Amino acid sequence: xxxxxxxxxxxxxxxxxxxxxxxxxxxxxxxxxxxxxxxxxxxxxxxxxxxxxxxxxxxxxxxxxxxxxxxxxxxxxxxxxxxxxxxxxxxxxxxxxxxxxxxxxxxxxxxxxxxxxxxxxxxxxxxxxxxxxxxxxxxxxxxxxxxxxxxxxxxxxxxxxxxxxxxxxxxxxxxxxxxxxxxxxxxxxxxxxxxxxxxxxxxxxxxxxxxxxxxxxxxxxxxxxxxxxxxxxxxxxxxxxxxxxxxxxxxxxxxxxxxxxxxxxxxxxxxxxxxxxxxxxxxx
Amino acid sequence: xxxxxxxxxxxxxxxxxxxxxxxxxxxxxxxxxxxxxxxxxxxxxxxxxxxxxxxxxxxxxxxxxxxxxxxxxxxxxxxxxxxxxxxxxxxxxxxxxxxxxxxxxxxxxxxxxxxxxxxxxxxxxxxxxxxxxxxxxxxxxxxxxxxxxxxxxxxxxxxxxxxxxxxxxxxxxxxxxxxxxxxxxxxxxxxxxxxxxxxxxxxxxxxxxxxxxxxxxxxxxxxxxxxxxxxxxxxxxxxxxxxxxxxxxxxxxx
Numbered sequence: 113x114x115x116x117x118x119x120x121x122x123x124x125x126x127x128x129x130x131x132x133x134x135x136x137x138x139x140x141x142x143x144x145x146x147x148x149x150x151x152x153x154x155x156x157x158x159x160x161x162x163x164x165x166x167x168x169x170x171x172x173x174x175x176x177x178x179x180x181x182x183x184x185x186x187x188x189x190x191x192x193x194x195x196x197x198x199x200x201x202x203x204x205x206x207x208x209x210x211x212x213x214x215x216x217x218x219x220x221x222x223x224x225x226x227x228x229x230x231x232x233x234x235x236x237x238x239x240x241x242x243x244x245x246x247x248x249x250x251x252x253x254x255x256x257x258x259x260x261x262x263x264x265x266x267x268x269x270x271x272x273x274x275x276x277x278x279x280x281x282x283x284x285x286x287x288x289x290x291x292x293x294x295x296x297x298x299x300x301x302x303x304x305x306x307x308x309x310x311x312x313x314x315x316x317x318x319x320x321x322x323x324x325x326x327x328x329x330x331x332x333x334x335x336x337x338x339x340x341x342x343x344x345x346x347x348x349x350x351x352x353x354x355x356x357x358x359x360x361x362x363x364x365x366x367x368x369x370x371x372x373x374x375x376x377x378x379x380x381x382x383x384x385x386x387x388x389x390x391x392x393x394x395x396x
Numbered sequence: 397x398x399x400x401x402x403x404x405x406x407x408x409x410x411x412x413x414x415x416x417x418x419x420x421x422x423x424x425x426x427x428x429x430x431x432x433x434x435x436x437x438x439x440x441x442x443x444x445x446x447x448x449x450x451x452x453x454x455x456x457x458x459x460x461x462x463x464x465x466x467x468x469x470x471x472x473x474x475x476x477x478x479x480x481x482x483x484x485x486x487x488x489x490x491x492x493x494x495x496x497x498x499x500x501x502x503x504x505x506x507x508x509x510x511x512x513x514x515x516x517x518x519x520x521x522x523x524x525x526x527x528x529x530x531x532x533x534x535x536x537x538x539x540x541x542x543x544x545x546x547x548x549x550x551x552x553x554x555x556x557x558x559x560x561x562x563x564x565x566x567x568x569x570x571x572x573x574x575x576x577x578x579x580x581x582x583x584x585x586x587x588x589x590x591x592x593x594x595x596x597x598x599x600x601x602x603x604x605x606x607x608x609x610x611x612x613x614x615x616x617x618x619x620x621x622x623x624x625x626x627x628x629x630x631x632x633x634x635x636x637x638x639x640x641x642x643x644x645x646x647x648x649x650x
Contacts, residue, residue, distance in 0.1 A: 281477065283477040284477055286439075286442075286444050286473075287471065287490075288494070289444065290442055290470075290471050291490075291491045291542075293494045297494055301490070301493070301494070305479065305482075306479075306481075386522060387480045387523075388480070388481075
């Protein structure tokens with residue numbers, strides 16, 4: 113506001129050329145405000161640690177965490193890589209499996225009746241409860257974690273995709289029938305594009321859940337050694353009362369989660385922004 | 397399309413023992429109160445609905461397994477029914493794509509049809525960027541791109557404002573003259589049917605049947621002058637009278 117006023121005062125033509133601020137002001141604020149809030153919170157954290165002289169094995173200050181982050185990078189980076197790998201591979205498998213089974217399920221009501229209860233049972237059973245069992249049947253812990261994360265991420269993708277495939281505009285279906293479209297053509301040219309928004313919802317939910325499941329399953333499965341992920345490093349740091357390292361690992365997990373969220377949101381935007389309501393800015 | 401006869405009865409009595417013959421080149425309006433089954437009749441002609449009894453006869457030689465002449469029918473729905481993820485071009489291209497024709501081979505054909513409906517500058521626009529009337533034009537362009545012999549329209553302009561509707565009516569009339577296509581046009585508007593068609597079929601409800609069926613041949617060219625002519629007003633009065641009769645016959649609850 114103040115910029116606009118000063119623009120009028122200076123050259124008397126506020127409409128002539130919109131300043132940098134009025135063009136990008138909103139975007140800048142959208143970045144600045146959350147950053148400022150975050151910085152404030154970290155500041156309060158540091159202040160509490162300094163004022164109350166909290167011992168670092170209970171609550172380390174942000175500076176100490178930062179130090180641990182760099183010092184323990186050698187230990188934490190491979191663990192981060194393992195967790196990332198498990199998350200993305202399981203998400204990939206869940207995408208293929210979820211979309212594939214959704215497509216098969218909507219082909220016939222009998223297939224849906226046969227498969228749906230099984231997918232629900234897999235979904236509602238707490239994953240931590242199955243993890244030890246899976247561990248027995250799989251050759252390595254990695255594969256067990258992969259299966260756990262897959263099971264968790266799979267369901268939202270399946271149910272969203274199935275919902276999307278069933279929610280196609282009936283008149284468009286009629287239109288395809290009228291033009292003699294084959295089942296395959298209807299799937300490729302109508303049902304899959306029409307269920308894109310639903311798929312993207314499934315992807316965003318599944319992406320977040322895959323990471324959570326990868327961590328929770330590792331807690332339950334209790335991996336160790338070179339192939340262990342961030343969850344193991346979290347537990348290990350706790351046992352050794354190396355709380356700064358625990359915070360550093362936590363920080364990494366948070367960053368990974370944010371990155372996955374940003375990536376899935378970006379993919380969603382990429383595919384939907386040209387036509388779907390959810391990606392449009394309301395203009396009136 | 398020389399002699400299309402369809403005789404059917406429907407268990408739920410949406411339509412009861414209705415017969416109708418549409419001749420080639422006619423512009424037939426199916427007019428009636430809501431619930432008289434005029435949309436149902438149209439869907440049955442397109443073989444989009446099941447028939448309890450009766451059959452539809454086509455003069456055409458190539459009849460598909462579904463019971464409709466392959467590629468000779470197009471349908472314009474009440475809503476534009478466009479694919480929101482495809483451009484105007486992509487939407488009009490759809491019927492040809494489903495026939496396996498390559499995009500490069502039919503580009504000129506599509507642009508030509510877009511020019512006919514006045515949307516040549518909007519080929520790359522997405523449906524959400526268009527007004528209601530423009531979306532309907534895309535829908536009409538898509539229906540015409542296969543060069544069908546029979547165009548079925550199910551209250552296509554009911555949701556549009558009066559001015560847009562009149563312009564689209566003129567467009568449809570022009571296209572009908574230019575292409576010699578047969579049109580079956582479902583509407584609930586007396587004025588629309590009187591303006592457009594050269595034959596009006598009035599339907600009654602409970603059970604859905606043909607109540608009245610008459611030709612509406614006019615000496616005048618149907619344009620803005622026709623809209624204010626006595627001939628048009630007389631036609632409207634005639635259609636309105638027939639519609640009142642149909643409503644009365646069904647119990648007059650409307």
